[in-house]
Amino acid sequence: MIEHNKFFWMRWMLCGALIGAGGILPGVSGGVLAVIFGIYRPFMEILTSPRQGLSRYWQGIVPLAIGWCAGFLSFAKGLSIAFSSHETVMIWLFIGLICGTLPSLLREAGKEGHPKSGWFSMVFCAAAGLFTLYYVNHIADIQVQPHFGWYNFCGVLLGIGIIVPGLTTSPVLMALGLYRPMLEGLARLDLEILLSCLPGLLITMILLARFVNWIFRRYYAAAFHGILGIVAASTLSIIPLSYSGFSELFLSFSAAVAGGLLAMLLGRLEEKSDV
Helix, strand or coil: CHHHHHHHHHHHHHHHHHHHHHHHCCCCCHHHHHHHCCCHHHHHHHHHCHHHHHHHHHHHHHHHHHHHHHHHHHHHHHHHHHHHHCHHHHHHHHHHHHHHHHHHHHHHHHHHCCCHHHHHHHHHHHHHHHHHHHHHHHHCCCCCCCCHHHHHHHHHHHHHHHHCCCCCCHHHHHHCCCHHHHHHHHHCCCHHHHHHHHHHHHHHHHHHHHHHHHHHHHCHHHHHHHHHHHHHHHHHCCCCCCCCCHHHHHHHHHHHHHHHHHHHHHHHHHHHHHC
16 A cells, blocks of 8 residues: 555656646647646646545645646756757757647647638637737837736746646747746746746636636637647747857757657657547
8 A cells, every 4th residue: 555655646746747847848738748647637627626626636636736846946947057058949949849749739629620710710819929929029119027917927828838738838938038037037946936926827727727628618629729820929939030150050950850859759649648
C-alpha cells in the first residue's frame, strides 16, 4: 500500500510538473499535456462539479499542485536565462513549437467537420488579432508598462491556455511585451508578480471551465477554428526581422526545426492517448 501511494504521488507530481512547464513554454499547451496524461477530464470535473470531483480525485490534488508549481517556476527560470542570452533564437524555437502544433489543432478543429462558419471564424479571428496587435504596437504606439493589472491579465491568459487544450497564449504576451518581464519576475520568485498572476489564473480557470464546456458543446467548429486564427495571428506578430549575422540566422532556423519536430511528437502522443 505504501509503495502504491508513493507511485501515485510521484506520477501526479511528475504530470503536474510537465503540465506546468507546458503552461509557460510557448507552443506547448498545458491543456494538451493534461489530455495526454489523462488528467484533463478529472481536472475539469473538479472545476465544473467541485463536490463530485473532489470526492473522486482529492488524493491527486496536492501532488498535482506541487508538481505544477515546480515545473512552472523552474521552466520560467530556465527560459529567462535563455532569453537573456539568445532572444532571437528562443523566439524561433517557440515559433517552431507553435507551427508544429498547427496540424494537431486543425485535426482537433475538424472533429465535427470544417463548415463555412468555421473557416469564417478562423479568418475573422486571425484578421482581428493581427490588426489589434499591429495597432497596439505600431499605430497607437501603446507602451505596455507591466504592473498589477497587466500581470493579472497574464494570469488570465495562462488560465485560458490550461482550460482550452491546444491553445497556447504565450505569443500574445510576447507580442504585447509582457512575456519576458513576467518570466524574469517568476524566475527570481518576485512575490509581487506571483501574487499578481495568481488571481487571474485561478479565477479564469474556475469561471471559464463551465463556459468553455458550454461553448464547445454548442459551437465547437467555430470556436476551435477561431482559436486557430488567434494562434496564427499572434505567431506572425512575433517573427524577428533583424539578425546579428549568419550564425544567428542558422541557429534560429535549427531551433525552429527542432521546435516543430518536438511539437509534432507531442501531437502523436495526443493521438495515441485519444485512441
